[in-house]
Amino acid sequence: MTTSGKPASFEVRILRQDAPGEPSRWERFRVPYETDMNVISVLQKIAANPRTIDGRDVAPVAWESNCLEEVCGACTMVINGRVRQACSALVDQLLADRPGEIELRPMSKFPVYRDLVVDRQRLFRSLVRVRAWLPIDDYSDRGPGPRQSQAEQEQAYPLTECMSCGCCLEACPQFQKVDLSEYGEGTSDEQRNAAFDRSFLGAHAISQAMLFNGHPIGKTSAAERLDALMAEGGIQVCGNAQNCVAVCPKEIPLTTSIARAGRATTIHTIKKFFDH
Amino acid sequence: MFQQRVLIVGGGLAGLAASMKLAELGVQTSVMSLTPVKRSHSVCAQGGINSVNELTRQEGDSEWLHLDDTVYGGDFLQHQPPVKEMVDWGPRIIDLMDRLGVPFNRTPEGFRDQRRFGGTLHKRTAFAGATTGQQLLYALDEQVRRWQSAGRIAMVEGWDFLGPILDDQGRCRGAVAQNLITMEIRPFPADVVVLATGGCGLIFGRSTMSMASTGSAASRAVQAGARYANGEFIQVHPTAIPGADKLRLMSESARGEGGRVWVPRTPQDPRPPRDIPENERYYFLEERYPTYGNLVPRDIATREIFDICVNDGLSVDPEKPCVYLDLTHIPRDELDRKLGGILRIYEKFQGVDPREVPMKIFPAVHYSMGGLWVDYERSASGGLAKGSPKTHQTNIPGLYAIGECDYHYHGANRLGANSLLSCIFSGLFVAPGIQSMLGSLSDSASDAKYDPLMQSAQADHQKSHDKWLQRDIGGDNPYLIHLELGQIMTSAATVVRHNRTITEAIEKVNELAERAKKCSLSDRGNWTNQNVIFTKALIDMFPLAKAILHGALARDECRGAHYKPEFDMPGIESDDPAERHRQAEEWCTKFEEKNKKWLKTTIAVLDGKGEPSLGYEEVDISLIPPRPRLYGLVGAEIIEEVWKEQHAH
Numbered sequence: 001m002t003t004s005g006k007p008a009s010f011e012v013r014i015l016r017q018d019a020p021g022e023p024s025r026w027e028r029f030r031v032p033y034e035t036d037m038n039v040i041s042v043l044q045k046i047a048a049n050p051r052t053i054d055g056r057d058v059a060p061v062a063w064e065s066n067c068l069e070e071v072c073g074a075c076t077m078v079i080n081g082r083v084r085q086a087c088s089a090l091v092d093q094l095l096a097d098r099p100g101e102i103e104l105r106p107m108s109k110f111p112v113y114r115d116l117v118v119d120r121q122r123l124f125r126s127l128v129r130v131r132a133w134l135p136i137d138d139y140s141d142r143g144p145g146p147r148q149s150q151a152e153q154e155q156a157y158p159l160t161e162c163m164s165c166g167c168c169l170e171a172c173p174q175f176q177k178v179d180l181s182e183y184g185e186g187t188s189d190e191q192r193n194a195a196f197d198r199s200f201l202g203a204h205a206i207s208q209a210m211l212f213n214g215h216p217i218g219k220t221s222a223a224e225r226l227d228a229l230m231a232e233g234g235i236q237v238c239g240n241a242q243n244c245v246a247v248c249p250k251e252i253p254l255t256t257s258i259a260r261a262g263r264a265t266t267i268h269t270i271k272k273f274f275d276h
Numbered sequence: 277m278f279q280q281r282v283l284i285v286g287g288g289l290a291g292l293a294a295s296m297k298l299a300e301l302g303v304q305t306s307v308m309s310l311t312p313v314k315r316s317h318s319v320c321a322q323g324g325i326n327s328v329n330e331l332t333r334q335e336g337d338s339e340w341l342h343l344d345d346t347v348y349g350g351d352f353l354q355h356q357p358p359v360k361e362m363v364d365w366g367p368r369i370i371d372l373m374d375r376l377g378v379p380f381n382r383t384p385e386g387f388r389d390q391r392r393f394g395g396t397l398h399k400r401t402a403f404a405g406a407t408t409g410q411q412l413l414y415a416l417d418e419q420v421r422r423w424q425s426a427g428r429i430a431m432v433e434g435w436d437f438l439g440p441i442l443d444d445q446g447r448c449r450g451a452v453a454q455n456l457i458t459m460e461i462r463p464f465p466a467d468v469v470v471l472a473t474g475g476c477g478l479i480f481g482r483s484t485m486s487m488a489s490t491g492s493a494a495s496r497a498v499q500a501g502a503r504y505a506n507g508e509f510i511q512v513h514p515t516a517i518p519g520a521d522k523l524r525l526m527s528e529s530a531r532g533e534g535g536r537v538w539v540p541r542t543p544q545d546p547r548p549p550r551d552i553p554e555n556e557r558y559y560f561l562e563e564r565y566p567t568y569g570n571l572v573p574r575d576i577a578t579r580e581i582f583d584i585c586v587n588d589g590l591s592v593d594p595e596k597p598c599v600y601l602d603l604t605h606i607p608r609d610e611l612d613r614k615l616g617g618i619l620r621i622y623e624k625f626q627g628v629d630p631r632e633v634p635m636k637i638f639p640a641v642h643y644s645m646g647g648l649w650v651d652y653e654r655s656a657s658g659g660l661a662k663g664s665p666k667t668h669q670t671n672i673p674g675l676y677a678i679g680e681c682d683y684h685y686h687g688a689n690r691l692g693a694n695s696l697l698s699c700i701f702s703g704l705f706v707a708p709g710i711q712s713m714l715g716s717l718s719d720s721a722s723d724a725k726y727d728p729l730m731q732s733a734q735a736d737h738q739k740s741h742d743k744w745l746q747r748d749i750g751g752d753n754p755y756l757i758h759l760e761l762g763q764i765m766t767s768a769a770t771v772v773r774h775n776r777t778i779t780e781a782i783e784k785v786n787e788l789a790e791r792a793k794k795c796s797l798s799d800r801g802n803w804t805n806q807n808v809i810f811t812k813a814l815i816d817m818f819p820l821a822k823a824i825l826h827g828a829l830a831r832d833e834c835r836g837a838h839y840k841p842e843f844d845m846p847g848i849e850s851d852d853p854a855e856r857h858r859q860a861e862e863w864c865t866k867f868e869e870k871n872k873k874w875l876k877t878t879i880a881v882l883d884g885k886g887e888p889s890l891g892y893e894e895v896d897i898s899l900i901p902p903r904p905r906l907y908g909l910v911g912a913e914i915i916e917e918v919w920k921e922q923h924a925h
C-alpha cells in the first residue's frame with residue numbers, strides 16, 4: 001500500500017483463448033496503479049507490456065472498444081463476475097469492491113473469437129427478426145414526421161438508447177449460446193441465420209419491437225413484429241427472471257417492454273383467431 | 277450486362293446516409309467498417325443538429341443567415357457553394373430524420389424543440405436529449421439493416437481498409453481490406469469507392485474521438501496520391517472531461533442550456549465551488565464576450581479557457597488545468613430531460629453529480645476541419661449542381677470522400693451542431709452524383725479483365741503484412757511510439773502554435789516515423805492480431821501528422837482554430853477618436869493583405885519520399901465577402917465602422 005491508501009499495483013486475471021475451438025486458460029498480469037484508470041487503460045497497459053506475473057512474454061490480450069464513454073457497446077465483458085462495459089469500469093471502484101485483483105472474462109453467451117473478443121452477430125440478427133426499423137416510403141422531402149407529445153417522446157427515448165451491448169443477453173437464464181460447430185468451418189450466412197432464428201430473441205430485441213410498435217409510423221407494421229415475437233424463440237421463452245433489466249447499463253425498462261409485449265401478443269393472438 | 281457496385285468505407289452518419297440513399301436509387305452497395313456500424317464514432321456526438329426552423333424564421337432567421345454564421349464562424353476558409361447547399365437542405369434533413377423515428381425533444385404542444393448553440397444568436401439546434409448523434413446514427417443503422425435484409429446492401433463489418441486499387445489510368449477500381457478476426461487480405465472490386473472514415477484524433481494521442489478515429493484510411497488514400505486539404509485546422513473543443521485513456525466530450529449543449537463557465541477570482545480558492553459567492557466568481561466568457569457570452573465560437577472559448585489556466589494561473593485545480601462548467605443553478609428535472617445522457621457520463625467517469633457540483637473541464641482535440649480534398653460543381657444559383665459526379669470526388673477518379681474525412685463546410689473552425697448536418701448532407705447529396713458517375717462508365721471493376729489488377733493489389737498488401745509478422749523482436753514498442761506522437765502533436769499543433777515549437781515537432785516526428793517503421797510486434801500470430809493492425813494504423817498516422825505540422829508552420833497568420841500569437845492582429849487601444857479611426861483603417865488594410873495572402877486552401881500531397889509538399893488554392897467566396905471576425909476584440913466597433921465605410925458601394 002502507498003501512503004494514500006492506494007495500492008502500488010494490482011493483479012489482473014484474464015480468461016484467455018487463442019481462437020475458436022481452442023481451450024481457454026487463465027493468465028495473470030501485474031499492473032502498476034495510476035489514478036483515474038479504467039479497465040480499458042488496464043488492457044492498454046498490458047498490451048504495451050504483455051508479460052505475465054511469472055515473467056512469461058505472451059501475446060497481448062485482444063479486446064474490443066471504440067467510444068470509451070459507454071455509448072457504443074463494443075467493450076462489453078464480464079468484469080469481477082458482472083457483465084458490463086470495460087470503459088466505464090473504474091479501477092478505483094473495482095478495487096474498493098474486491099481489493100487487490102480484477103478478473104476479466106469474455107461474455108459466455110457468444111462464441112469467442114479470441115480472448116475477450118466475441119461474435120455478437122446474433123444480437124443484430126434479432127433486430128432483423130423483429131423488423132426494428134420504420135418502414136417509411138422513401139427518403140424524399142415529405143415534410144416532418146408525425147407530431148408527438150412530450151409524454152410520447154419521453155416514453156420512446158429510453159428505449160432508443162439501447163447500444164446493442166448484449167449485457168441483457170449475457171445475464172438472461174433463457175438466452176443460451178447457439179452452437180454453430182455442427183456446421184463446421186464454412187458455415188454459410190443462411191445456415192447461421194437459420195440457427196439464430198430458432199433461438200431466443202433476447203430482451204433487447206423485444207424492447208426494440210415495442211419501441212417501433214409505439215411509433216405512429218411503426219404501428220403500420222406492428223402485426224409483423226408481433227408475429228415475430230410469437231414465433232419460435234420469441235417472447236414465450238422469457239421466464240420473467242428480470243436479470244436483464246438489472247444489468248442494462250442504459251437502465252432501459254426492459255421488463256416493462258416485455259410485459260407490454262406479452263399483453264400485445266395476447267391481444268394479437270385473439271384478434272387473429274377471430275379474423276380467421 | 278455488367279454489375280456495378282459502390283463500396284462505402286465507414287459506417288458513421290455520412291457512410292450510412294450515402295448507403296441508404298444509394299440503395300434507394302437501386303445501386304448495389306457494400307458498407308465496409310471496422311466495427312459493427314452501430315458502434316461508429318458518430319454515437320459520441322451529443323448536442324444536436326442545426327437547421328433553420330419555423331421559430332427562428334419568425335425572428336428573421338433564414339438559410340442565408342445560417343450560411344453567414346457558418347462561414348463567419350469558419351473565418352471564411354470554406355468554399356461557400358457547398359455550405360449554401362447544405363444549409364438549404366437543413367430543414368429537409370431534420371424532417372427526414374424525424375420521419376425515421378429520431379426521438380427529438382418536443383415542446384408541450386408536440387413540436388420539435390430547439391436550443392441555441394455556439395456562434396449563432398438563433399435557436400437552430402434540434403436535439404434528442406444529449407445523445408443526438410447516437411439517435412441519428414441508430415435511425416440510419418435501422419434503415420441500412422432494412423435494406424440489408426432485403427438483399428440490397430451488403431455489410432462488410434470487421435474489415436480494415438488497406439488502400440484503394442488504382443488501374444493504370446489512375447482510376448479507383450476498388451479497395452484492398454483486411455479482416456480483423458481472420459486476418460484475411462482480399463480485394464473488393466468496386467466502381468466507386470467512398471471514404472466516410474471520420475477524423476484523425478488519435479494522431480494527438482488522447483482526444484474526444486473514438487479508437488477507430490486514427491485517420492489511417494484517409495492517410496492510405498493520400499499515400500495513393502489523394503490530396504489532403506487544410507490539415508492544420510484541428511478543432512479543440514473547449515469543454516472535455518480529462519481522463520487517462522480519453523478526453524470525454526462535455527457537449528456544448530451544456531452551455532446551450534444555460535451552463536456557465538467560471539473560475540474563482542482568487543487563484544485555487546480552496547472553498548467548495550458552491551460556497552464561493554457570485555461576486556468572487558469570474559465568469560470570464562460572459563465578461564469578455566457580452567453578446568455571445570458562454571456561446572462564443574469554439575476556437576475562442578478554447579483559447580480563453582486555455583489562457584485563464586495556463587497564462588492567468590486561475591485553474592480551479594492546483595494539480596491540473598481546468599475550469600468550472602456550472603449547471604447547478606438549473607432545475608434537476610430540466611437537466612435530466614435535456615442533458616441526461618452527458619450528465620450521466622460525467623457522473624459515471626468522475627463519480628461526482630454535476631447537478632450538485634460544478635463540472636471540471638478543459639479543452640481537448642475534437643474534430644478535423646481539414647481532410648481529403650474533394651471537388652464540387654457549383655450551380656447557377658450559387659449552391660451545388662444536382663447529380664454532378666464531380667461533387668465530393670477526390671482527385672483520384674472514382675474515389676470519393678464524405679463526412680469528417682473530407683475538408684468542406686467548416687473552414688477554419690466548425691460551429692457546434694453543424695457536423696451532424698454536414699455528415700448526413702454529404703452522404704445524401706453524393707448518392708445521385710455517384711449514380712451518374714456509374715452511368716458514365718462503360719465497364720465494371722468486377723469484369724474478368726480486372727482480375728490481374730485485383731490479384732496484384734492483394735499480393736502487395738499480403739507481402740507487406742507478412743513482412744510485419746516476420747519482424748525481429750526487440751525494436752521499439754508501437755504503443756509507446758503512439759504515446760510520444762500524441763504528446764508532440766498536442767503540444768505543438770493544438771490551441772496555441774509557435775513556429776519554433778512546430779519546427780522542433782517536425783524534426784521529432786520525422787525521427788519518430790523512422791523508429792516506428794522499425795518497431796517490433798509483441799504478437800506475430802495471424803489470428804485477431806490487434807497488435808499488427810494498430811501498428812499499421814500508427815505508421816499511417818505519420819503522413820497526416822506531417823501534413824498537419826507543415827501546414828501549420830507555413831501558415832503565418834491567425835485564422836479560426838489556427839492561432840499563432842506572433843501573427844495576431846491586436847485590437848484598437850487608443851482613446852483619441854482620430855487616432856482610433858486611423859488605427860482602424862490600418863487594421864482593415866492589414867486584414868485585406870492577410871486575406872490576399874492566406875485566404876487559401878492548403879493542399880498537401882506526398883512526394884516520392886512520402887514527405888508532404890504544400891500548395892495553395894483559391895477559396896470560393898462568391899456569396900458572402902469575407903469580413904473581419906471581431907468576436908470580443910477590443911475596438912471591434914470602430915473597426916466595423918471603418919470596414920463598412922470602406923466597403924459601402
Ligand code: SF4
Nearest residue numbers: 172238239241242244
Ligand atoms: S426477464 Fe426474460 S429476457 Fe429478461 S432475463 Fe429474464 S428471461 Fe431473460
Ligand code: SF4
Nearest residue numbers: 162163165166168248
Ligand atoms: S437493452 Fe441494455 S443491456 Fe441489452 S443490449 Fe441494449 S443497452 Fe445493452
Ligand code: FES
Nearest residue numbers: 066068072073087
Ligand atoms: S468502448 Fe464504447 S461502450 Fe465501452
